[in-house]
Amino acid sequence: MNYPPRVKLVDVGPRDGLQNEKTMVPAAVKIELVHRLQAAGLREIEVTSFVSPKWVPQMVDNAEVMAGIQRKSGVRYSVLTPNMQGFEAAVLSRPDEVVVFAAASEAFSQRNINCSIAESIERFRPVVEAAKAQNIRVRGAISCAVGCPYEGEIAPERVALVARLMKNIGVQHIGVADTIGVGTPIKVQRALEAALMHYAIDDLSGHFHDTYGQALGNTLASLEMGVWQFDTSSAGLGGCPYAKGATGNVATEDVVYMLNGMGIETGIDLDLLVDAGKFISDFLERKPNSRASTALLNKRNA
Ligand code: HMG
Ligand code: MG
DSSP: OOOOSBOEEEEOIIIIIGGGOSSOOOHHHHHHHHHHHHHTTOSEEEEEEOOOTTTOGGGTTHHHHHHHOOOOTTOEEEEEOOSHHHHHHHHTTOOSEEEEEEESSHHHHHHHHSSOHHHHHHHHHHHHHHHHHTTOEEEEEEETSSEETTTEEOOHHHHHHHHHHHHHTTOOEEEEEETTSOOOHHHHHHHHHHHHTTSOGGGEEEEEBOTTSOHHHHHHHHHHTTOOEEEEBGGGOOOOTTSTTOOOBOBHHHHHHHHHHTTOBOOOOHHHHHHHHHHHHHHTTSOOSOHHHHHHHHHHHO
């Protein structure tokens, strides 16, 4: 098996993780988390989203968080922008990358962003144009690429369709997201293959939630296909307010532990990463949702 020699992880904890917390996390804590993640060697961090505060109040401090970060050179800071209103607000915070997010399921598109898949693409079109004009990279996400809380199983053809639509409007990179964490390795490979009909392997990433404990297996199945970019979440934070029951993203700590063991380079210091996950988990008054973190913390305390 030829695994990629190097993997890039995008920590989406500050956004995907904290968007789903019942307790309001102060901007200062979010900023500290970002600082700890970049100190641990993360080169890309999804910081926040410029969405409606009526829909997702957890991200209302988006501009404050972006302004508070002491940027480290070589680190890319990305934010979610579902429409021009979000983009115009986001651009004042100088993101390196914006993320437009569509769904492979019509029902999820309606619940999550209040429009059809086709309408969402029309909302993204000017965002992509404006971003490119300002030299801001554009990443796309395809939610519910394997399963949907409202429609059930999603056929790979749906993923191929959305990937094609994203490609047509100029989205540079596509993330295949198992939003509710129902995917298993072969199904995830089919979804990735569908996206690969329109995107090169270097422009594609996997985003796996761990609801059913499959995310590490799905990551390995992706690596076998040559996929080398993944969204992960420190301490396994995460979820989506419009996907009830879905738990966090695969923990960055667990993925780094696996990759270290496979001799795959990430540039991430696992000890500092564990500290970052412990920091945010302590704030949230819970234990990190990561087996690797738990094992390493137990070892430290032994
Ligand atoms: P809408 O209601 O259809 O928008 O919302 P609208 O254009 O009709 O405007 C209605 C109101 O929203 C107006 O305010 C606008 O100003 C405001 P009002 O006049 O009523 O006071 N508005 C905004 N405010 C702030 N920022 C904006 C914005 N746009 C309009 N950008 C919208 C459409 C997309 C904004 C809304 O549905 C929304 O915010 N949804 C939340 C989406 C979200 O954040 N979901 C979670 C992230 S996606 C995810 O987690 C999945 C992912 O991780 C991958 C995976 O795992 O699948 C990415
Ligand atoms: Mg997600």
